[in-house]
Amino acid sequence: MVTINDQWFTVEEIDSTTFAISEYGHWEKVHSFLLIGKEKAALIDTGLGIDNMKRITDQLTDLPIVVITTHVHADHIGSHGEYETILVHEAEEDWLVNGIKGLTVEQIRKEMCRDITKPTPKEFNPEIYTPFTGKPTALLSDGDLIDLGDRLLSIFHTPGHSPGHICVLDNDREYLFTGDLFYMDTPIYAFYPTTDPVELLNSLERISYLEVTRIFGAHNTLGIDPSILYEVQEAVYELRRKDVVRHGTGTHEFKSFSVKF
Secondary structure, three states: OOOOOOOOOEEEEEEOOEEEEEEOOOOOOEEEEEEEOOOOEEEEOOOOOOOOOHHHHHHHOOOOEEEEOOOOOHHHOOOHHHOOEEEEEHHHHHHHHHOOOOOOHHHHHHHHHOOOOOOOOOOOOOOOOOOOOOOOOEEEOOOOEEEOOOOEEEEEEOOOOOOOOEEEEEOOOOEEEEEOOOOOOOOEEOOOOOOOHHHHHHHHHHHHOOOOOEEEEOEOOOOEOOOHHHHHHHHHHHHHHOOOOOOOOOEEEOOOOEEEO
16 A cells, blocks of 8 residues: 655555545645556646646656546646647647636646645745646547557547546456546536537536446545446436536536536
């Protein structure tokens, strides 16, 4: 059992080669995930950027790390600059290179520094915080496979929360990493101008038919029972039947989760 004591990050072992790296001191309770293969490791997102995630991954593996970006929002690309290999879906290459669309730096800084409950590093200054920008190493498309050596990952393009959002399926363990497409405890966001409620619902429907052993969203509850996918299917049908799949219809509550359009 791996134990890492860190002032900012919480490391939780999912299995002996899979780790959640969480930032519970921030109101968004962001999770990033390190998946270790025989030849290389994949880091699904790099968190808020309040502190340097490489300090943690260096303690967990000495293999080359490939960063897989679920989507280009500030709370998922914070430590991208610490890694050499960065993958992003082709629909958000421009966001990564030239900046996140639809949100001003002022808005991002406001969200980044509110409701913090843990001490932040001295280097973190919310007044000058700027999201990572840079050129990706390679672009991802729907159906791409990433081989870590004895561990194969499948890429699912799941737009809606953002144009280039992806989910990652660990085929060997049947873990599904859903980024901001699906999580619990707070509403799934599809109300920003850059979101698309219709695409979000199509993406939720698509993952609801996958056979998986566990679901890992990028926020809040860590590890979700896959039986919830039946509820996701029912919610998709209900939202379509009610004709509310568009911006401005508000928050729609279900037994285990909610969606805000």
